[in-house]
Amino acid sequence: MRYNANTPEGTRDRLFAQCRERRRVQKALTQRFRQRGYAEIITPEVEFYDLFLQSGSPMPQEAMMKVIDRSGRICVMRPDCTTPIARVAATKLRDMGFPQRLYYDQTIFRSDPADLGGSSEIAQCGVELIGAGGVRADAEVVALAVDALRDCGLRDFHIELGHVGFFRSLARALGLDPEREEEMRQFIESKNFPALDQLLQPYAGQPAWAALRRLSRLFGDVSVLDEACRLSGGNGALDYLRAVYQELASAGYGEYLRFDLGLVQRIDYYTGLIFRGYAEGYGAAVLSGGRYDNLVGCFGRPALATGFAVDVDGVSGCLPPEEPAPPDTLIHYAPGCLAAALAAMDRREAGRCQLSPFETEEESRALARQRGMSRLLLIGEDGEREVVL
Amino acid sequence: MRERLRIALTKGRLQDRSVELFEGMGLDCTPIREPGRRLIHQIPNYPLDAVLAKAPDVITYVEHGACDLGIVGKDTILEHGHAFYEVLDLGFGACRFALAVKEGFDFYGGYQTRRVASKYPGVTRAFFEKKGMDVSVIKIEGSVELAPLLDLADGIVDIVETGATLKANGLVPIETVAQVSARLIVNTASMKLYKEQITDFMEKCQRELERGL
Structure with a gap:
C-alpha cells in the first residue's frame, strides 16, 4: 500500500456535492439552534482518554482513536461531543447560572472494525440543555429536534420516544440480578423475541413478566402507551411520556412522534426520556438523544441535562441531491483590467464564471470550449463585450 | 414510502428451507426456484423482493439497510453480528x-x-x-x-x-x-419506518411456524 497516496481506513475525501450537502444541513441545523437561544461552543478534537472513562458511559476502548501526547499521556480523538460539553458546563462555566443552552457543530471520531463500510469521522450537530429537567425541558428539546430536521428539508421522518425508567422499574419488580438484567436489556435492545421469551420463562405469571415480554414489541404510535399501561398496571415513566406527548401534540408536533418502550440502549448513561429520529432513506437513526442527569455531576457540579446529536451525513443522504449549474462564462481581460474583470465577476451569480489565466484571446477561447462554457466575456480598456461560443 | 420489502436469504441449505417456509405462508416462490440470470427475485403475490447471498453478506446487507429483512444462521450472527433486530427463531437449520x-x-x-x-x-x-x-x-x-x-x-x-x-x-x-438455528433479522430503521409491512410479514411467518410444529 502506498501510504502517501491513500487515506486511512474509515476516512475519505469529500468533494463538491458532498461538501455542499453537508454544509447545507449544518447551516440549517445551527441556524435553528441559534434561533432557539443556544450558543455555540467548540471543544478540542483531542482530549484525555480518562475523560471518557469516568463519564458513566464507558465507551469500549477499542472504539476510541488514541493519540499519545508529548508527555506520554494517552489522549483520544473526541469520540463524543456531550462529555466534553458536560466538562465545560461544570468547570469553565461554573459561574454561569442554569439553564445553559449550548450547541456544537463538530466531528467525532470512532474506530470501527475494518471493512464495515462505516466512517470513522462523523459530522455531528447537536444541542445540550444543561441545568433544566421536567416536561418543559424535554418537550423543548424534542420540539427542537423535529424543527431542526424539518429545516434540513426532511419530510418522511419521525422521532421515537422512550423512557429508561419503564424498563428499570419492570426489571426491579422481577428482582433480577445485574447480570441477568443486562442480558435481558440486550435482548430487548436487539428485539430478540425468542431469547427474551426464554429468559423470562421462570418468571411467568408475575405482574412485570407480561409487560417485559411484550417490551420489545411496544413500539409504534401513541397507542403503545395504552397497551403498556394495561400490561404493567401503570408506571411513572408512562405517565411522564404521556405528559411530554400531550405537551408536544398540543403544539402541533404529534404527527412526528412515535414511541418505542424497547429503547434501552446505554441505560447506565441515560436517566429518563430518550429519543431517536428515523428518516426514509437511511438505515440507522439520523438523530439520537436523551436525558443524562448524572453526567455533569461527574465533573463536580451536579446538573440535570438533556440533548441530542444529528448525524449530518445521515440527513444529507436522505435529501434529494442539488446540482448547481456549472460555470458558463469565461472572463478574458486585457492587461490593467483586473479590477473591471473582478467587478464583472462579482455582479454575476456565484460559481457561474471564472477568470481566464491566459494572456491571448485565442488561448482563452480554447479553454472555454474545452470546459464546455458557452460564453466568453472580453474586458478591455474600451469596456466589455460578450461573445457566444 | 417504499412499497416492497427486500429480504436477503442465505444461499444453500437455509435457502431451501426459507423457500419452503415462504411457500407454506402462501408466497409464490417460482422466481426464486427458477432464477435464470436475475439477481433480484420479485414475489408476484406479495410485496417482497428476495436476493440470495452468502451468510455474512446477509448481515451486511441488513445492517446497511440495503435489505430490510434477512434470514441467516445464529452462527453467523454470533460471529459477525453488530446492530440489527433479531426477531424470530425460525427453528430450521438447528x-x-x-x-x-x-x-x-x-x-x-x-x-x-x-x-x-x-x-x-x-x-x-x-x-x-x-x-x-x-x-x-x-x-x-x-x-x-x-x-x-x-x-x-x-x-x-x-x-x-x-x-x-x-x-x-x-x-x-x-x-x-x-x-x-436460522433467524429472521430486521434492519433497525426499516422496523420503524415500515412497521405495518414488517409486522404483517413476521406474523405470517410465525403462524406458519406454529402450524408446522
Missing part, C-alpha cells in the same frame, strides 16, 4: 457450536495455554473470555477437524450437527458453546 477435542484429551487440565482452531474466531474468543481463560485462537477456513489431528491445535470450536464427522476422526464434543 445444530450447535461445540468445543471438541481428541478422545481422552484433558483440555482443561494443566497450565499450558491451549490452542483452539475454528472457522469462527470471534465466537471462540468470546467463549473463552467469558470463562476468563487465555487461549490462542487459530483461524482455519476448511476442515477444522484436521487441526487437532495434525497437532496444530488442542481443540476445535465448530458447528456440530450429528457428530458423525467428529467421531470418524476420533474427536469428541466436550462442551456446547451455543445453540444455533
Whole structure:
C-alpha cells in the first residue's frame, strides 16, 4: 500500500456535492439552534482518554482513536461531543447560572472494525440543555429536534420516544440480578423475541413478566402507551411520556412522534426520556438523544441535562441531491483590467464564471470550449463585450 | 414510502428451507426456484423482493439497510453480528457450536495455554473470555477437524450437527458453546419506518411456524 497516496481506513475525501450537502444541513441545523437561544461552543478534537472513562458511559476502548501526547499521556480523538460539553458546563462555566443552552457543530471520531463500510469521522450537530429537567425541558428539546430536521428539508421522518425508567422499574419488580438484567436489556435492545421469551420463562405469571415480554414489541404510535399501561398496571415513566406527548401534540408536533418502550440502549448513561429520529432513506437513526442527569455531576457540579446529536451525513443522504449549474462564462481581460474583470465577476451569480489565466484571446477561447462554457466575456480598456461560443 | 420489502436469504441449505417456509405462508416462490440470470427475485403475490447471498453478506446487507429483512444462521450472527433486530427463531437449520477435542484429551487440565482452531474466531474468543481463560485462537477456513489431528491445535470450536464427522476422526464434543438455528433479522430503521409491512410479514411467518410444529 502506498501510504502517501491513500487515506486511512474509515476516512475519505469529500468533494463538491458532498461538501455542499453537508454544509447545507449544518447551516440549517445551527441556524435553528441559534434561533432557539443556544450558543455555540467548540471543544478540542483531542482530549484525555480518562475523560471518557469516568463519564458513566464507558465507551469500549477499542472504539476510541488514541493519540499519545508529548508527555506520554494517552489522549483520544473526541469520540463524543456531550462529555466534553458536560466538562465545560461544570468547570469553565461554573459561574454561569442554569439553564445553559449550548450547541456544537463538530466531528467525532470512532474506530470501527475494518471493512464495515462505516466512517470513522462523523459530522455531528447537536444541542445540550444543561441545568433544566421536567416536561418543559424535554418537550423543548424534542420540539427542537423535529424543527431542526424539518429545516434540513426532511419530510418522511419521525422521532421515537422512550423512557429508561419503564424498563428499570419492570426489571426491579422481577428482582433480577445485574447480570441477568443486562442480558435481558440486550435482548430487548436487539428485539430478540425468542431469547427474551426464554429468559423470562421462570418468571411467568408475575405482574412485570407480561409487560417485559411484550417490551420489545411496544413500539409504534401513541397507542403503545395504552397497551403498556394495561400490561404493567401503570408506571411513572408512562405517565411522564404521556405528559411530554400531550405537551408536544398540543403544539402541533404529534404527527412526528412515535414511541418505542424497547429503547434501552446505554441505560447506565441515560436517566429518563430518550429519543431517536428515523428518516426514509437511511438505515440507522439520523438523530439520537436523551436525558443524562448524572453526567455533569461527574465533573463536580451536579446538573440535570438533556440533548441530542444529528448525524449530518445521515440527513444529507436522505435529501434529494442539488446540482448547481456549472460555470458558463469565461472572463478574458486585457492587461490593467483586473479590477473591471473582478467587478464583472462579482455582479454575476456565484460559481457561474471564472477568470481566464491566459494572456491571448485565442488561448482563452480554447479553454472555454474545452470546459464546455458557452460564453466568453472580453474586458478591455474600451469596456466589455460578450461573445457566444 | 417504499412499497416492497427486500429480504436477503442465505444461499444453500437455509435457502431451501426459507423457500419452503415462504411457500407454506402462501408466497409464490417460482422466481426464486427458477432464477435464470436475475439477481433480484420479485414475489408476484406479495410485496417482497428476495436476493440470495452468502451468510455474512446477509448481515451486511441488513445492517446497511440495503435489505430490510434477512434470514441467516445464529452462527453467523454470533460471529459477525453488530446492530440489527433479531426477531424470530425460525427453528430450521438447528445444530450447535461445540468445543471438541481428541478422545481422552484433558483440555482443561494443566497450565499450558491451549490452542483452539475454528472457522469462527470471534465466537471462540468470546467463549473463552467469558470463562476468563487465555487461549490462542487459530483461524482455519476448511476442515477444522484436521487441526487437532495434525497437532496444530488442542481443540476445535465448530458447528456440530450429528457428530458423525467428529467421531470418524476420533474427536469428541466436550462442551456446547451455543445453540444455533436460522433467524429472521430486521434492519433497525426499516422496523420503524415500515412497521405495518414488517409486522404483517413476521406474523405470517410465525403462524406458519406454529402450524408446522
